[in-house]
Amino acid sequence: MDSDEGAEPSTLPRRQLGRFLREHREAIGLSLAKAAALVELSQAALQRIEATRTKKVRAVDVRALCELYEVPRDETVRALDLAEQAKVTSWYTAFAGLYSDPTFNMYVELSASARQLVSYQEIVFGLVQTPDYARALISSFYREESPDDIERRVGLRMKRQSIVTRKADPVRLELLLHESALQRMVGGPKVMAEQLRYLAEIGKRPNVDIRIHPYSAGCAQGLLHGPFVILDFGADVRGRPVEPPLVYFEGVGKPDLYLENGGDVRRYDELASMIRSAAHDQVQSRELLRHTAREYEA
Numbered sequence: 673m674d675s676d677e678g679a680e681p682s683t684l685p686r687r688q689l690g691r692f693l694r695e696h697r698e699a700i701g702l703s704l705a706k707a708a709a710l711v712e713l714s715q716a717a718l719q720r721i722e723a724t725r726t727k728k729v730r731a732v733d734v735r736a737l738c739e740l741y742e743v744p745r746d747e748t749v750r751a752l753d754l755a756e757q758a759k760v761t762s763w764y765t766a767f768a769g770l771y772s773d774p775t776f777n778m779y780v781e782l783s784a785s786a787r788q789l790v791s792y793q794e795i796v797f798g799l800v801q802t803p804d805y806a807r808a809l810i811s812s813f814y815r816e817e818s819p820d821d822i823e824r825r826v827g828l829r830m831k832r833q834s835i836v837t838r839k840a841d842p843v844r845l846e847l848l849l850h851e852s853a854l855q856r857m858v859g860g861p862k863v864m865a866e867q868l869r870y871l872a873e874i875g876k877r878p879n880v881d882i883r884i885h886p887y888s889a890g891c892a893q894g895l896l897h898g899p900f901v902i903l904d905f906g907a908d909v910r911g912r913p914v915e916p917p918l919v920y921f922e923g924v925g926k927p928d929l930y931l932e933n934g935g936d937v938r939r940y941d942e943l944a945s946m947i948r949s950a951a952h953d954q955v956q957s958r959e960l961l962r963h964t965a966r967e968y969e970a
Contacts, residue, residue, distance in 0.1 A: 684785040684905070685757035686724045687915055689734070692751055694722040696741040711736040729755045779901075779920050779928060780828075784835050787906030787914075788844040790944050792885075793899045795853050796867055799845060800874055800882070805867040806830070808859030836880065846881040848947045849957075854884070854936050854964045865968035872961040875954060883951040884960050890950075902940055 697707050706719040713733060720726040722735070734755045738748040783789060783799075791797055798804060806829045811822055835843045854868060875882035896922065905915040919931040919940045931937060952960060 684782060684915060685754045686729070687782075689729060689751060689754040689758060690722045690724045691915075692747075692754065693734070693737055693741075696738070696743055697722075700741055702741075707737070707740060710740055722806075728759060731755055748860075754813060770805045779922075780832065781920075782903055782905075782920075783843075783901070784832070785905060785915075786835075786843055786903045788846070789905040790846045790848075790904075790941075791849045791900065792897075792944060792947055793853065795858070796849070796871065797847050797858060798829050799836050800832075800871060800880075801829060801846065802863070802867045802870050803830060804863045805858055808863055812858075833838055836877075837875075842877075842879045844879045844881075846944075846948075847883070848944060848951055849882060849884055850883055851886045851960075854961065861968040865965040867962045868965040868968070869882075872958040874963070875961075879942040881954060882957055882961075883948060884957040885947055885951040886960075897940075897943060900940055900943075902937065902944060 697704070702710075704718055704722075708715045709716075711733065717726070718737075721729055725952045731752055734751050735748065738751055743751065789799070795809070798806070801809070803826060807822065807826050810825045810829075813827065814822060817825075836845050849871075854864075857864060858867070871882055874880055901920045902917060904917045905913065905922060908914055916932060916934070917937050919937055920930075921929040931940070951957070
């Protein structure tokens with residue numbers, strides 16, 4: 673197998689390829705150990721491929737596995753294409769070293785490939801933060817870092833926002849934002865006013881839906897579960913999921929967490945629906961954002 677050293681390759685194709693190979697192996701009833709032996713791979717190597725724990729997968733191994741699993745030719749071509757895509761170095765490599773947690777690095781990659789993000793938050797979501805709001809928030813958390821490193825983190829956050837604002841196929845973002853985020857001071861009144869006005873403006877984009885969950889709605893279920901992001905990757909031309917949806921939770925002082933079980937994802941879909949039903953609609957939310965911005969400007 674190729675070395676795992678070097679720049680970080682694209683995450684989504686590796687996940688798709690790993691699942692593709694695992695499903696075809698299981699479909700013919702081969703154990704991991706038996707399949708690995710038949711194509712002259714170690715069991716650990718094949719396990720890493722299926723579990724997306726290796727950065728590069730050789731085409732010769734993919735071809736051998738597809739032959740062993742009797743995969744049709746067109747699907748073998750698709751698997752080889754995924755292996756090739758997986759070699760492409762991510763744009764995120766330019767910011768390597770800023771975040772040591774590989775689970776966050778994976779989130780950056782997967783969110784860039786998602787078709788839809790549904791998120792409940794109690795501070796302004798990173799994908800719609802202004803530079804000054806992001807800078808104030810990041811500076812308060814990374815107190816020991818140099819100004820240059822802080823600016824690199826801000827730069828990464830701003831670059832990630834292009835998935836929402838790009839002209840070609842932007843991600844659909846639904847943000848369910850608790851009203852406390854409007855009152856929680858970050859960076860001072862001027863920064864807050866600018867941030868809230870930006871939310872009101874970007875919320876008018878056809879791919880962005882921002883709804884404020886008010887204090888008057890009582891204790892939202894989200895308050896009990898904490899902030900989360902549901903990532904949906906859409907379907908391919910045959911109507912099959914490109915990648916199963918998952919739920920992401922950002923850890924503070926601990927590794928980030930993912931839920932990929934279908935039942936868990938459905939529960940968070942239901943939770944998002946409950947929060948949505950208690951939130952202001954888009955127009956009311958923009959009015960509240962602008963009203964609160966004026967209060968900061970007074």
